Amino acid sequence: MCIIHRQQWLPMVSLATPLLGGHINEYPSTNLIMQDAEFQYLSQLAFRESGIVINESKRDMLYGRVMKRIRYLKLTGFTAYCQLLQDSYSGELSAFINAITTNLTAFFREEYHFDFLHNVALADFKHHNQDKKLRIWSAGCSTGQEPYSIAMSVQGQLPDWDSKILATDLDSEVLWRAHQGTYDELMGIPMHYRTQYCSDMNLQHRYSMDDKIKQLIAFKQLNLLSRWPMKGQFDAIFCRNVLIYFDDETKRKLVQRFYSQLKPGGYLFIGHSESLQSFNTKFKLVGQTIYQR
Ligand SMILES: C[S@@+](CC[C@H](N)C(=O)[O-])C[C@H]1O[C@@H](n2cnc3c(N)ncnc32)[C@H](O)[C@@H]1O
CATH class of the missing domain: 3.40.50.150 (Vaccinia Virus protein VP39)
Known part of the structure; x- marks a missing residue:
């Protein structure tokens, strides 16, 4: 089998248009609270790009997974993270999708x-x-x-x-x-x-x-x-x-x-x-x- 380089799988999809009609400046400034608008944006993005449904009951899961990205990227908070996702050159969309998937598996499962x-x-x-x-x-x-x-x-x-x-x-x-x-x-x-x-x-x-x-x-x-x-x-x-x-x-x-x-x-x-x-x-x-x- 041919050698596949890690980069070949990244980035996957580019996000050309912001989901919330470009109102990115309306996001509240620096904090580690995920505002409702940010939750909506992230869950709609997840659904549109992967089909994965993230409803209110999974809000904590989304918060935790995105917080890991925010810390890793040393961003100021969810506002900055949503802005980064809207920059189609950042390559973050692929990392966001990776972050929201659940990958639990096992050999000979079931x-x-x-x-x-x-x-x-x-x-x-x-x-x-x-x-x-x-x-x-x-x-x-x-x-x-x-x-x-x-x-x-x-x-x-x-x-x-x-x-x-x-x-x-x-x-x-x-x-x-x-x-x-x-x-x-x-x-x-x-x-x-x-x-x-x-x-x-x-x-x-x-x-x-x-x-x-x-x-x-x-x-x-x-x-x-x-x-x-x-x-x-x-x-x-x-x-x-x-x-x-x-x-x-x-x-x-x-x-x-x-x-x-x-x-x-x-x-x-x-x-x-x-x-x-x-x-x-x-x-x-x-x-x-x-x-x-
Ligand atoms: C819980 S794992 C299941 C792994 C394995 N099939 C098993 O049962 O052990 C679910 C996998 O589905 C993948 N997945 C989720 N949405 C997907 C999509 N839209 N297209 C392809 N794979 C997807 C996730 O990345 C994740 O690795």
């Missing part, structure tokens, strides 16, 4: 998905994919534990297949870490995979994914709300614990797009607290938060 992948889906592909080709998309891959878990499962069962896993996220920082493929701990990875596919880097508590596993995965920055450049369809899509941050309209549209992006018979895996029940889809429920086209 183990029943990996049991299903192992016992049902891969067996199904073995039977149907005569060309021995497998395409899987981890959409919202965070720091990489999800695509690496998929890759270990695939490599373990279909070692001689032409398998490729596309792993995408909006957040350039987590994507960079995912691409590195090094971790402080391997919790969740079954022992037989650890011994086969993970190496101790001779540093205390630092482990690396083996090249055999890394080369199955292509990491790319992709905003799920934007156009998807992928031409082919997938055998399976994992979009777990991502939809939860969006409103119903965004979820409904995404689920429809996932349907079209899957091969007939392909599987969609969503997060444990997510459901397609309220959307009118053609997906069949075939397991716990697992759907089939």
Whole structure:
């Protein structure tokens, strides 16, 4: 896989027009209070650029995350931070988006998905994919534990297949870490995979994914709300614990797009607290938060 430089993922989108009609000078001066207008501005910006809904109940979360940026940048407060965001040359928009994403993940998270992948889906592909080709998309891959878990499962069962896993996220920082493929701990990875596919880097508590596993995965920055450049369809899509941050309209549209992006018979895996029940889809429920086209 080619070397990807960190800067390639930054900055991502430029903000040409201020959201509040250019009334930036109306922001109150220096303080560490987030005014209502600033909260509105930041939450609308987050929604417009990422689909992430930040309502009143998440005000403290937004405050904490933006405060970290303010301190890091040594700014005087929220007013200055909002002004910086409106300067399209500052590159801060990308850092703001990175700051507001929630990246919690784990190896083999929601183990029943990996049991299903192992016992049902891969067996199904073995039977149907005569060309021995497998395409899987981890959409919202965070720091990489999800695509690496998929890759270990695939490599373990279909070692001689032409398998490729596309792993995408909006957040350039987590994507960079995912691409590195090094971790402080391997919790969740079954022992037989650890011994086969993970190496101790001779540093205390630092482990690396083996090249055999890394080369199955292509990491790319992709905003799920934007156009998807992928031409082919997938055998399976994992979009777990991502939809939860969006409103119903965004979820409904995404689920429809996932349907079209899957091969007939392909599987969609969503997060444990997510459901397609309220959307009118053609997906069949075939397991716990697992759907089939
Ligand atoms: C909680 S993590 C889930 C990670 C992994 N799928 C799992 O279940 O362990 C959610 C991820 O979705 C990403 N995300 C949020 N909004 C996104 C968007 N509009 N496009 C792409 N990724 C997005 C975040 O950056 C974050 O890494």
